Amino acid sequence: MNEISGILLVIVSAIFVNNVVFARFLGICPYLGVSRKLDTALGMGFAVTFVMTIATAIGYVLHYGILVPYKIEFMQTVMFILVIASLVQLVEIILKKVSKTLYNSLGIFLPLITTNCAILGVALIAIQEDYSFVTSVVFAFFSAMGFILAILLFAGIREKLEEADVPKLFENVPIGLISAAILSLAFMGFSGLVK
Amino acid sequence: MNEALNIFTRGFVKENPVTKMLLGLCPVLAVTTSAINGLGMGLATTFVLLGSNVVISLASKAIPSTVRIPSFILVIATFVTIVDLLIQAFSPELNQALGIFIPLIVVNCMILGRAEAFASRNGLWYSVIDAVGMGLGFTFALFLLSALREVLGSGTIFNIPLVGEDASTILVFALPPGAFAGLGLIIAGLNLLEQKMGGSK
Numbered sequence: 234m235n236e237i238s239g240i241l242l243v244i245v246s247a248i249f250v251n252n253v254v255f256a257r258f259l260g261i262c263p264y265l266g267v268s269r270k271l272d273t274a275l276g277m278g279f280a281v282t283f284v285m286t287i288a289t290a291i292g293y294v295l296h297y298g299i300l301v302p303y304k305i306e307f308m309q310t311v312m313f314i315l316v317i318a319s320l321v322q323l324v325e326i327i328l329k330k331v332s333k334t335l336y337n338s339l340g341i342f343l344p345l346i347t348t349n350c351a352i353l354g355v356a357l358i359a360i361q362e363d364y365s366f367v368t369s370v371v372f373a374f375f376s377a378m379g380f381i382l383a384i385l386l387f388a389g390i391r392e393k394l395e396e397a398d399v400p401k402l403f404e405n406v407p408i409g410l411i412s413a414a415i416l417s418l419a420f421m422g423f424s425g426l427v428k
Numbered sequence: 429m430n431e432a433l434n435i436f437t438r439g440f441v442k443e444n445p446v447t448k449m450l451l452g453l454c455p456v457l458a459v460t461t462s463a464i465n466g467l468g469m470g471l472a473t474t475f476v477l478l479g480s481n482v483v484i485s486l487a488s489k490a491i492p493s494t495v496r497i498p499s500f501i502l503v504i505a506t507f508v509t510i511v512d513l514l515i516q517a518f519s520p521e522l523n524q525a526l527g528i529f530i531p532l533i534v535v536n537c538m539i540l541g542r543a544e545a546f547a548s549r550n551g552l553w554y555s556v557i558d559a560v561g562m563g564l565g566f567t568f569a570l571f572l573l574s575a576l577r578e579v580l581g582s583g584t585i586f587n588i589p590l591v592g593e594d595a596s597t598i599l600v601f602a603l604p605p606g607a608f609a610g611l612g613l614i615i616a617g618l619n620l621l622e623q624k625m626g627g628s629k
Contacts, residue, residue: 256604258458262537265450307513310531311505318498347501350454350535357528402616402623406450410612418605 240371243364247375250426253351254383255417257358260351264384265409267342274388278381280342282374284324285352288317289373292356293366313356321347351380386416432557439561446569447615451538455529456570457607463586466574468522470567472511472530477539477566478559479507481547485555488548500543501534508533538566569614576610577601 253259260281267277292313300306325343328336346352355376359369390412399408445451452473459469483503491499512530515523523530533539542562547555578584581602583591591597600606 258454258604258607259532261453261457262451265453307509310509310512310534311502314501314505314534315498318501347497348535348537348540350532353535354454354528354532357531361528402619403612407612407616407619410608410615414605414608414612417608418600421603421605 240368243368243372244375245426247372248379248382249420249423252379252383252420253355253376254380255413255420256424257354259354260349260380263342263345263349263351264380264387264413265406267345268384268388268391271385271388271392274384275381277342277345278377278384280346281349281351281380282377284317284321284343284346285355285377285380286370286374287324288313288320288352289356289359290366290370291316291320293359293369296360309357309360313353317352317356318347351376383416387413390416432554435554435557436561439558439563439565440568441565443562444565444569445538445562446566446611447618449538449541451541452536452566453611454532455536456573457604457611459526459529460570460574460577460607460610461581461602462525462578462584463571463575465522465525466570467567468515468519469526469529470563470570472515472526473533473536473539473566474560474563475511476504476507476533476536477542477563478556479510480504480539480543481555481559482552484543484547485550485552491548496548497540497544500540500548504539504543505534538562572614573607573610576614577606580610581606 247253251257254261254264263277263281268274295312295316296306296309300308300312321343325336328343355373359372362372364372387409391409394408394412403411439445441448443449446453446456455469455473460466480500480503484500487499487503488496508531511533515526515530542558546558550558575585579590580598581600583589583595583597598606601610
């Protein structure tokens with residue numbers, strides 16, 4: 234029972250309270266880069282979910298299976314980034330063979346994911362927080378859901394902004410950042426929900 | 429020499445990695461709660477950029493182009509590990525404040541971007557200048573944002589109080605929304621500056 238309520242807390246915290254984009258500042262580049270259209274934002278979101286969950290699981294196994302027994306934890310950064318980079322390639326190859334449609338919709342986002350700091354960040358946080366294997370995977374999956382929520386909300390706002398009359402100085406990036414600030418302010422309302 | 433000066437200065441204004449290219453924004457937004465953190469992060473990133481640019485410009489001929497991205501990432505990750513261990517050893521407070529964003533320097537797209545776009549195609553000398561210019565431009569942007577947030581959010585600069593004890597500060601600038609808004613305002617401000625200078629470029 235305790236286990237289950239712990240996992241529920243992790244879920245709520247990952248989506249709302251410690252949202253990857255608004256509270257942890259991870260994955261800002263794709264958040265600003267591919268959020269111009271709702272459908273590309275969704276595609277990026279799914280690709281991130283896929284890679285983030287698998288990368289965290291593999292990272293967990295390798296960390297406790299290899300790095301800890303041999304006391305070489307300082308190799309963590311190097312190993313995790315190698316896992317992510319090769320995973321992205323692998324996913325790309327498998328998708329190409331298995332499902333053409335999925336490959337066509339997610340394909341262009343995959344190379345970008347290697348340098349998406351949310352993936353490495355979430356994998357590292359799961360280790361730092363001493364989560365169990367199941368909790369880590371749940372945490373990774375729902376952090377990705379939080380990312381999707383953030384990027385979808387923002388894409389919606391941006392599509393509206395296209396038609397808005399924005400002062401010239403604030404066009405494009407500045408107004409985007411200020412909208413993000415207001416969104417992030419709204420998400421702060423969730424803080425205190427989970428300690 | 430003119431060419432070198434040009435490479436050096438463009439990292440500051442014309443191609444500033446933060447305000448113009450919007451690269452590596454995650455650490456920019458996350459660690460800029462105080463001026464010291466901003467400077468620390470900027471200098472750590474500059475060090476990694478310098479190291480990776482030097483190694484990559486020297487080794488680029490030996491790296492087959494099919495595996496160049498993984499090789500670049502490996503070089504960058506090595507320097508990040510060095511910085512990580514150095515900061516842990518010499519400044520535990522900075523390590524505490526920057527936290528997870530030190531290992532995350534690996535995925536700072538600015539560094540991979542410079543490796544791919546500049547260091548792998550240019551000689552050692554220009555690559556060093558490019559790294560220092562871009563790194564300092566990055567540090568400058570971080571410093572600007574962190575100083576703004578520290579002054580407005582906590583009423584201090586480098587932990588030195590600017591206003592009286594009981595004065596109220598705009599706390600929101602010290603919190604996550606302030607990071608987004610602050611950067612938005614700075615970019616708009618730079619746009620204004622550029623407009624005032626009459627688009628001299």
